[in-house]
Amino acid sequence: MDITTLFKLSSGLYIIGSKDNDRNIGCVVNTVVQTTSRPVTLSVCINKDNFTNTCIKKTGGFSVSILSENIKENVIGAFGFSSSREKDKFSDVSFGLTPSGMPYLKEGVTGFIQCKVISTTENFTHTIFIAEVQEAENISQEPPMTYDYYHRVIKGKTPKNASSYAENTKTTGSSYKCSICGYEFSGSKEEFENLPDDYKCPICSVAKSLFLPV
Amino acid sequence: MDITTLFKLSSGLYIIGSKDNDRNIGCVVNTVVQTTSRPVTLSVCINKDNFTNTCIKKTGGFSVSILSENIKENVIGAFGFSSSREKDKFSDVSFGLTPSGMPYLKEGVTGFIQCKVISTTENFTHTIFIAEVQEAENISQEPPMTYDYYHRVIKGKTPKNASSYAENTKTTGSSYKCSICGYEFSGSKEEFENLPDDYKCPICSVAKSLFLPV
Numbered sequence: 001m002d003i004t005t006l007f008k009l010s011s012g013l014y015i016i017g018s019k020d021n022d023r024n025i026g027c028v029v030n031t032v033v034q035t036t037s038r039p040v041t042l043s044v045c046i047n048k049d050n051f052t053n054t055c056i057k058k059t060g061g062f063s064v065s066i067l068s069e070n071i072k073e074n075v076i077g078a079f080g081f082s083s084s085r086e087k088d089k090f091s092d093v094s095f096g097l098t099p100s101g102m103p104y105l106k107e108g109v110t111g112f113i114q115c116k117v118i119s120t121t122e123n124f125t126h127t128i129f130i131a132e133v134q135e136a137e138n139i140s141q142e143p144p145m146t147y148d149y150y151h152r153v154i155k156g157k158t159p160k161n162a163s164s165y166a167e168n169t170k171t172t173g174s175s176y177k178c179s180i181c182g183y184e185f186s187g188s189k190e191e192f193e194n195l196p197d198d199y200k201c202p203i204c205s206v207a208k209s210l211f212l213p214v
Numbered sequence: 215m216d217i218t219t220l221f222k223l224s225s226g227l228y229i230i231g232s233k234d235n236d237r238n239i240g241c242v243v244n245t246v247v248q249t250t251s252r253p254v255t256l257s258v259c260i261n262k263d264n265f266t267n268t269c270i271k272k273t274g275g276f277s278v279s280i281l282s283e284n285i286k287e288n289v290i291g292a293f294g295f296s297s298s299r300e301k302d303k304f305s306d307v308s309f310g311l312t313p314s315g316m317p318y319l320k321e322g323v324t325g326f327i328q329c330k331v332i333s334t335t336e337n338f339t340h341t342i343f344i345a346e347v348q349e350a351e352n353i354s355q356e357p358p359m360t361y362d363y364y365h366r367v368i369k370g371k372t373p374k375n376a377s378s379y380a381e382n383t384k385t386t387g388s389s390y391k392c393s394i395c396g397y398e399f400s401g402s403k404e405e406f407e408n409l410p411d412d413y414k415c416p417i418c419s420v421a422k423s424l425f426l427p428v
Contacts, residue, residue, distance in 0.1 A: 012224030
């Protein structure tokens with residue numbers, strides 16, 4: 001089997017939002033698909049280890065923010081490479097609440113969808129949630145971000161919990177690499193070491209100490 | 215709810231192949247998504263009225279041909295707007311068979327995947343098949359066809375059985391429209407009526423008599 005064949009499956013990039021009691025939580029996925037038109041339903045596949053999975057099972061609801069090509073890299077990084085267990089991922093972004101109170105992003109998105117879970121299927125490491133679409137609103141006419149654009153243009157990485165994760169040890173000749181999200185610093189070893197101590201990964205915001213030489 | 219928000223969900227375009235006894239059958243979908251990486255599984259959502267749905271349930275297997283931007287319009291038309299119950303859709307295309315004997319397209323595709331069903335979930339009008347990926351091979355390096363590209367560049371239409379189907383009565387000022395696939399003839403009423411009697415829809419190949427004035 002050639003795993004790279006699977007890389008040709010096209011998808012968008014989304015932030016799923018939900019609630020942990022009163023707290024806003026969420027994560028990045030590329031697995032949203034419309035499943036029926038009457039009634040309008042969709043499915044989304046989320047790793048069982050993700051806190052968002054636990055919260056959707058408790059609340060029975062979630063939002064989908066459809067990311068546009070204008071979404072900031074560090075927003076994808078914050079939602080994709082850290083856990084809502086430890087961090088308020090919505091603290092640094094402009095967000096609104098759907099009628100049922102689920103958080104959605106207001107900037108760098110084309111719109112949001114509010115969903116109510118109607119069934120779940122456990123599939124190895126992931127849960128597939130099937131949900132009824134209750135609300136859907138457009139926010140901008142920006143082009144939707146595709147997963148291909150994220151990898152090809154933004155040079156984004158794939159979190160280990162993603163359903164499409166594939167081990168990749170290839171580097172582009174950089175000197176240091178973020179151990180959390182895989183971001184590769186493009187300068188020399190000396191340039192990296194001369195960065196200030198408060199330097200943070202531009203993708204996932206972790207400290208300089210979490211970079212490793214490559 | 216603004217249904218156009220759902221149009222921003224990105225997806226690819228695929229031909230699902232399976233068997234009706236010894237006969238090759240198949241249909242077009244835009245609902246393939248990788249669901250886990252260990253083991254490699256994917257899901258695909260197919261209308262219960264599609265003959266392909268019935269055949270996958272009987273055989274427990276199917277192929278996915280990942281369409282590229284070079285796929286011919288009339289191939290999408292033939293697989294999307296007619297039924298394998300009545301027609302051998304593979305008769306006009308170059309195809310191969312996966313190790314388990316499922317038909318896949320050899321031209322206008324980036325590769326094929328062979329799948330074995332591990333579970334099904336019935337969801338209103340559609341079935342969601344979850345399947346283990348058994349084989350996957352690249353065929354070309356052509357860019358994968360996205361559903362957005364199909365609508366925007368090829369001006370393709372959506373079959374009524376698709377999960378993302380939305381009623382659309384808008385026309386682009388054409389004179390006649392195909393009643394099966396929605397293709398709009400771009401010339402005048404007189405030009406359409408002067409076409410030879412054996413004229414066929416360039417998208418779905420049905421006869422001239424199935425066009426209606428708009």
